[in-house]
Amino acid sequence: MERADAIVIGAGHNGLVAANLLADAGWSVEVLEATPNPGGAVRSGYVTAPGYLSDLFSSFYPLGYASPVMRGLELGEHGLSWTNAPDVLTHLLPDGRAATVNRDLETTMASMEQFAPGDGERWRHAYDDWRDVSQQMLGVLFTPFPPVRAGLELARELKVGGALRLARRLVLSVRELGAELFEGEGAQLALAGCALHTDLSPEEAGGGVYGWLLAMLGQEYGWPVPVGGAQQITSALVARLESRGGRITYDTPVTRILVARGKAMGVRTADGRNWRARRAVLADVPAPALYLDMVGERWLPGRFREDLEFFRWDGATVKVDWAVNGKIPWKNPAAAGSGTVHLGADLNGLTRYAAHLAVDEMPPDPFLLLGQMTTADPSHSPEGTESVWAYTHLPHRRHWAADDIAAHVQRMEAVLEEHAPGFGRMVVGRNVFSPADLEREDPSLVGGALGGGTAAAFQQLFLRPIPGLGRPDTPVDRLFLASASAHPGGGVHGAPGANAARAALARDRMLTGRLYEAAIASAHRAIYR
Structure with a gap:
């Protein structure tokens, strides 16, 4: 039997973050990865044409760059460096106009001013509001729930009135907040x-905070990419x-959590081997896979099992990578310098x-999120060319017909052709990842869902992944959920992994560990029985 402390x-980025923090504490750590490669959805590869590097899944990392978790790991000492496109992002309207965010505040203000007199100053004011609370907000987001220390710092900064106004802003839809x-x-x-980088519509409560967060992080830090591709984050970890x-x-896929007297003792892998965990088991896998497949109903309270039936995935995804033998011929040149x-x-x-997604229909007019990777990092393809990707969402289904995916890719390319006539003639290679392809490459991307579960307000904070503590602790002692299914959710920022590692360390402390166990067990009894 193989043995380790944890x-x-x-070996997704959250698992690797957790493993690093436990190793920093002096624990022996064994990471078991089901696939041949580390990184999960943080990987790069050559899938379109020779010399064109693609970020296979995630790309552009404002949360990763700003995250105190990732910064604390000092990955620059292990080869990670960052770069930015000239512009952060551009939104192209159907009528050809463009709204652009640039790290230079005056440049962004000038772009927004074209749409309405005074919007430049209004953008500055929104950014000032962000800067007043940004560090405390990131502390609130990336620490276990409840975020006591960061929350108190934020309350001291804002006072009662400011805190109430911020709380209101956090529950607005992005349409209401923008207006x-x-x-x-x-x-x-x-x-x-x-x-809409999440699975939320413009009308849903809580969507405004995501728009505000990502836009203002872009203003403050840009949306950086690792030099040499997303794989560099994984390689550094x-x-x-x-x-x-x-x-x-x-x-080495794990098939079972080994439990004795309500405690996680280790795991069993598909090859029949048992692996002993002397101190803790941490799982960077989706919540349904951990609880229903690996733990099993025997060790789960009845209400816990019932609540899991209402766990909701985020939408499916279709992602296309192209190798382009020149720069994209945008009608509006404002898009040429944007990474996204x-x-x-x-x-x-x-x-x-x-609305089409909400009623389980394939959208006839897809909204695209597109990345110009060579514009952001010239190492992605030969000089004067572009390695580019785009993705769009579909309703969450486990199975899609190949013809349906092919037809939707044609719709995606039609949108691109409308905004960049002649794009199709410049393509020298293409790779399509359907929802099933995404799950095959990374089993945690269930049905092509990128976020480990919906970002809707009913499945966030202490409601993630189900109503509970908002912490990585599980009904099985010494077993911790370390994936994007846990608070604070999706994105490459490492917080779920860090929270799980901190919880494991707290549970293991000689003097207070038993008190920690008792407190968590008591809370679970109150919630689930």
């Missing part, structure tokens, strides 16, 4: 397009872990697009 299930902050469509769309004695075993381009809809178009 067994970490999954309150700005007069013109440009700035409103800059927020709305950012909000792996190198850091191995330098501290941690190990990763690949092609939003295209295919104005605000009402975004609502119609989201």
Whole structure:
């Protein structure tokens, strides 16, 4: 039997963050990864044409760059460096106009001013509001719930009135927030397009905070990419872990959590081997897979099992990568310098697009999120060319007909052709990842869902992944949920992994660990029985 202080299930970025923090504490750590590669959805590869590097899943990392978790790991010492496109993002309207965010505040203001007099100053004011609370907000987002220390710091900064106004802003839809902050469509769309990086519609409560967060992070930091591709984040995390004695075993899917007297004792893998965890098991896998497949109903309270039936995935995704033998021929040159381009809809178009998803229909006019990777990092393809990707959402289904996916890719390319005539003739290679392809490459992307579960307000904070504590602790003692299914959810920021590692360390402390166990068990009894 293999033994380690901690067994970490999954070498996605959250699993690797958790493993690194436990190794920093002096624990022996074994990471078991089901696939041949580390990184989960943070990987790069050559899938379109020779010399064209693609970020296979996630790309552009404002949350990763700003995250105190990732910064604390000092991955620059292990080869990670960052770069930015000239512009952060551009939203192209159907009528050809463009709203652009640039790290230079005056440049952004000038773009927003074109849509309504005064919106430039209104953008500055919104950014000032963000800067007043940004560090405390990131602390609130990236620490376990409840965020006591960061929350108190935020309350001291804002006082009672400011805290109440911020609380109101956090529950607004992005349509309502945009209309309150700005007069013109440009700035409103800059927020709305950012909000639709999640699975929320422009009308849903809580969507405004995502738009505000991503847009203002872009203003403050840009939306950086790793030099050399997304894989560099993973490579740095792996190198850091191995330098501290941690190990990763690949092609080793975990099938069962070994439980005795209500405590996680280790895991069993598909090859029949048992792996003993002396102190903790941490799982960077989706919540349904952990609880229903690996733990089993025997060790779950009845109400817990019932609540899991209402767990909701985020939408499915279709992602296309292209190798282009020149720069994209945008009608509006404002898009040429942006790392990220939003295209295919104005605000009402975004609502119609989201409505099709809500009623389980394939949107006839897809909204695209597009990345110009060579514009952001010239190492992605030969000089004068572009490695580009775009993705769009579909309703969450486990099975899609190949013909349906092919037809939707044609719709995506039609949107691109409308905004960049001649694009299709310049393509020298293409790769399509359907929802099933995404799940095959990374089993955590169930049905092509990127966020580990919906970002809707009913499945956030202490409601994530189900009503509970909002913490990584599970009904099985010494077993911790370390994936995007846990608070604070999706995105490459490492917080779920860090929260799980901190919880494991707290549970293991000699003097207070038993008190921690008793408190968590008591809370679970109150909630689930």
